[in-house]
Amino acid sequence: MNQSRRIEVRQLSKTFTLHMQGGLHMPIFSGVDMDVDAGECVVIHAPSGAGKSTLLRCLYANYRASSGSVKIRHAAQHGEALEWVDLVSASPQQVHAVRNGTLGFVTQFLRVIPRISTLDLVAEPLINQGMDAGAAQEQAKTWLSRLKIPARLWQVPPATFSGGEQQRVNIARTLISDFPVLLLDEPTASLDEGNRDTVITMIGEARERGAAVVGIFHDEYVRRALATRLFPLPA
Amino acid sequence: MMESVIEQQQQQQYQQAAVEPEAGYNFAFLDEQTKRMIRRSILKAVAIPGYQVPFGGREMPLPYGWGTGGIQVTAAVLGRDDVLKVIDQGSDDTTNAVNIRRFFRRTAGVATTERTADATLIQTRHRIPETPLSSGQIMIYQVPVPEPLRWLEPSEQQTRKLHAMADYGLMSVGLYEDIARLGKIATSYDYPVVVNNRYMMRPSPIPKFDNPKLDRSPALQLFGAGREKRIYAVPPYTSVKSLDFEDYPFEIESWEHSCSLCGSDASFLDELIVDDHGARMYVCSDSDYCRQRVAAQSAQSTPSGEPS
Amino acid sequence: MMPFQSSPLLVAENLSHRFGDFTACDNINLQLYPGEVLGIVGESGSGKSTLLNCLAGHLAPSAGQVLFSTRDEGVVDLYRISEARRRLLSRTDWGFVHQSARDGLRAKVSAGANVGERLMAVGARNYGQIRGEAMHWLERVEIDTARIDDLPRNFSGGMQQRLQIARNLVTKPRLIFMDEPTASLDVSVQARLLDLLRQLVSQLHVAAVIVTHDLAVARLLAHRLMVMRQGQVVEQGLTDQVLDDPQHPYTQLLASSVLQA
Numbered sequence A: 001m002n003q004s005r006r007i008e009v010r011q012l013s014k015t016f017t018l019h020m021q022g023g024l025h026m027p028i029f030s031g032v033d034m035d036v037d038a039g040e041c042v043v044i045h046a047p048s049g050a051g052k053s054t055l056l057r058c059l060y061a062n063y064r065a066s067s068g069s070v071k072i073r074h075a076a077q078h079g080e081a082l083e084w085v086d087l088v089s090a091s092p093q094q095v096h097a098v099r100n101g102t103l104g105f106v107t108q109f110l111r112v113i114p115r116i117s118t119l120d121l122v123a124e125p126l127i128n129q130g131m132d133a134g135a136a137q138e139q140a141k142t143w144l145s146r147l148k149i150p151a152r153l154w155q156v157p158p159a160t161f162s163g164g165e166q167q168r169v170n171i172a173r174t175l176i177s178d179f180p181v182l183l184l185d186e187p188t189a190s191l192d193e194g195n196r197d198t199v200i201t202m203i204g205e206a207r208e209r210g211a212a213v214v215g216i217f218h219d220e221y222v223r224r225a226l227a228t229r230l231f232p233l234p235a
Numbered sequence B: 001m002m003e004s005v006i007e008q009q010q011q012q013q014y015q016q017a018a019v020e021p022e023a024g025y026n027f028a029f030l031d032e033q034t035k036r037m038i039r040r041s042i043l044k045a046v047a048i049p050g051y052q053v054p055f056g057g058r059e060m061p062l063p064y065g066w067g068t069g070g071i072q073v074t075a076a077v078l079g080r081d082d083v084l085k086v087i088d089q090g091s092d093d094t095t096n097a098v099n100i101r102r103f104f105r106r107t108a109g110v111a112t113t114e115r116t117a118d119a120t121l122i123q124t125r126h127r128i129p130e131t132p133l134s135s136g137q138i139m140i141y142q143v144p145v146p147e148p149l150r151w152l153e154p155s156e157q158q159t160r161k162l163h164a165m166a167d168y169g170l171m172s173v174g175l176y177e178d179i180a181r182l183g184k185i186a187t188s189y190d191y192p193v194v195v196n197n198r199y200m201m202r203p204s205p206i207p208k209f210d211n212p213k214l215d216r217s218p219a220l221q222l223f224g225a226g227r228e229k230r231i232y233a234v235p236p237y238t239s240v241k242s243l244d245f246e247d248y249p250f251e252i253e254s255w256e257h258s259c260s261l262c263g264s265d266a267s268f269l270d271e272l273i274v275d276d277h278g279a280r281m282y283v284c285s286d287s288d289y290c291r292q293r294v295a296a297q298s299a300q301s302t303p304s305g306e307p308s
Numbered sequence C: 001m002m003p004f005q006s007s008p009l010l011v012a013e014n015l016s017h018r019f020g021d022f023t024a025c026d027n028i029n030l031q032l033y034p035g036e037v038l039g040i041v042g043e044s045g046s047g048k049s050t051l052l053n054c055l056a057g058h059l060a061p062s063a064g065q066v067l068f069s070t071r072d073e074g075v076v077d078l079y080r081i082s083e084a085r086r087r088l089l090s091r092t093d094w095g096f097v098h099q100s101a102r103d104g105l106r107a108k109v110s111a112g113a114n115v116g117e118r119l120m121a122v123g124a125r126n127y128g129q130i131r132g133e134a135m136h137w138l139e140r141v142e143i144d145t146a147r148i149d150d151l152p153r154n155f156s157g158g159m160q161q162r163l164q165i166a167r168n169l170v171t172k173p174r175l176i177f178m179d180e181p182t183a184s185l186d187v188s189v190q191a192r193l194l195d196l197l198r199q200l201v202s203q204l205h206v207a208a209v210i211v212t213h214d215l216a217v218a219r220l221l222a223h224r225l226m227v228m229r230q231g232q233v234v235e236q237g238l239t240d241q242v243l244d245d246p247q248h249p250y251t252q253l254l255a256s257s258v259l260q261a
Helices: A052-059 A092-101 A118-128 A133-146 A163-175 A193-208 A220-226 B002-014 B032-047 B068-077 B095-108 B156-164 B169-182 B208-214 B287-301 C048-055 C083-092 C111-121 C127-140 C157-169 C187-204 C215-221 C239-244 C249-257
Strands: A005-018 A024-037 A041-045 A067-075 A082-086 A103-106 A181-185 A212-216 A229-232 B083-088 B121-125 B138-142 B193-195 B199-201 B220-225 B230-234 B240-242 B269-273 B280-284 C010-019 C022-032 C037-042 C063-069 C075-077 C094-097 C175-179 C207-212 C224-229 C232-238
Touching (some): A005 A052, A005 A212, A024 A212, A041 A052, A041 A220, A052 A181, A082 A092, A092 A103, A092 C232, A118 A133, A118 A163, A163 A193, B032 B220, B032 B230, B068 B121, B068 B230, B083 B095, B083 B287, B095 B121, B169 C111, B208 B240, B280 B287, C022 C063, C022 C232, C037 C048, C037 C215, C048 C175, C048 C207, C083 C111, C094 C157, C111 C127, C111 C157, C127 C157, C157 C175, C157 C187, C187 C215, C207 C215, C215 C239, C224 C239, C224 C249, C232 C239, C232 C249, C239 C249
Parallel strands (some): A041 A212, A103 A181, A181 A212, B083 B121, B121 B138, B138 B220, C037 C207, C094 C175
Antiparallel strands (some): A005 A024, B193 B199, B193 B240, B269 B280, C010 C022, C010 C063, C063 C075, C224 C232
8 A cells, every 4th residue: 555645535426315305316426436645636626516525525524425435544643553544434433533633624614603713713623632722822823814814803703704704714723733634625715816825825835744635626726736636526 | 491491392393202103004104015116216226326217106195396206215215213304405494394204203103303413314305414424324305307408408208318328418518508608607506417427417406515425425315206206316435426617617605604603614504684684694504513513512612511 | 622532431222211102212322432522413202301311320211221431430330230329420420411400400509509519419528628619610611700609590591501510510520411401591692601511521521412402502512413203313423424414314304494594
């Protein structure tokens, strides 16, 4: 097995069954094989509605695969040996552990938790991993500054922010953990050029640190800047 | 001369030899089967120190609240050769004490005394005598409410469970509340205790001043609640610890004064208002103890022993 | 979140409970790991409250067993041990937050006494320390410590719930059961309480089983969900899995019924 492989997908298929619509079957894709190595940025490439987001969510085990396997290279504890975990057959506790330590997902929209300040939201993943609150907040500030979220907004919950601001908070919250495997769903869609370039740089830095990245980028400019490989998804 | 006649009459009233009981009553009023039933309950109570044993309380010729529980316990353990002392608030001559003593005089004919040291059985309401008790004596307490947790937990089912599981946190909560609100534990009588490191018990409405006397007493201590129909006991030499907190330890009352009659500064004092101007006198609550001390002092001051 | 340890804290095996002919819970199996929050969702009559009461030691099931990994005594079968031991464990090893604070607080004693009671029940004998602990936990649940001597009835509904939570946390249990903890509160008050629960659960690394009919509460607090219908578990998995990609018809019905504000 390739030592730098981080993601291995075999024969992945997804069909939705809509019981509310009388059991209507909606097949999205089938027989998907994908390998992603450290340092790669694989961009899922397909027309709108073809199931790019669905595939990405299956990689995160947010959607349940109808069949096939999604294996992620994961270290159970920091510094321990890497092993393969198949998210399709793993226990919920194992999936949770993989998401905690290895697998990050920048969703298209920020899920707003009421009353939590921007700073706390971004620092939270580090605190959950055991970092001291003060140190976590300092790191959060660095990321927020880089993403041009002004300091006066740090104590404010992001519910009232613009779409672009919310998305930058969302990105900070995921990238701050330095995950070895990153999934990105249109991370720059609502950003202006300046911020878009910052995010491109950040993802590039992650890749250089050895992260394996899988992304959906609508914007060709971003695709060209980041993609090491395109992954076509048959319709 | 007059004094000594009065004294003699008083002696007759409180110090009486055994006589024939009145005809028509079983010895000590209760029938023998009832006494056996009560004795069984007493044995159980003695075997499980501090545990409330239910018993089939009988109708007594005085209402609940007047000591029917104590009387039934006394009636069950009383024998012809016993010497009975009855006190109420420490005194032998209050209505309650006089009535109960007369009751046993008529139905059992036993000898009675007011001297603590001479008694084999002492029935009491609200006090323990100052004179230390000795092995072979029996103290019988009149108890209104046997359940220490009753005011915190009204359900009998629940309190029985709490006792079964030694779940006494609730009582500590009560003491905590006292300290939080008043700065100290406010309970001053019927102060809850733990018997033999197991059961929590109410010692009857004795002042907390008397609680230390319960601990490892050489006497057998029996408690009877007539209305609630419960008997409990503390066998001789059993540990009885008053509840407290480490940083708010149990403390007994103290007075600035000593007894106006005998000068004691170690006994529980009653405060008496002696005139319309509010003048006060502090006198030993335990009348026998006080009288003994006075007699001892006058004997000292007149070596011949004659009244001065 | 710390990675989950390998041995579960609470296990239910083939748990069933019947009320006469009516089966409230039918052959339920579940495992809960330290630090994990399990949400049990379902509508009225689904059996979720019955299940919770069986898990928490309040209701002996008609069949099956509940195994709990205690702090000091290894794994115990909850309904094989004596009631006294079960009661003690319910004070020290786990806690229970009722829907109505009235059921979980002593109305006649002060907030401080309510919070300190469990310490006193397990033998704490220093007033100063008990009071200190009570103050610490009042602060933790964001109640003004100056109100430590107030009676519960002088607190608002939300504060009473927070007081109930403090009362449960004081012995640092490893597992808290919650029965619709926010259901009887106003919406604005709910939000604050949910925040607090979220923070406490992650800071204290305490596991929780939360029964709720509110999917938004489940989404916010739970790592995993079990969906119950008519006494049976129809679906379970990670929260986002169950809510974003529901498989069972009933789960799809539930997920689609949630109104968006």
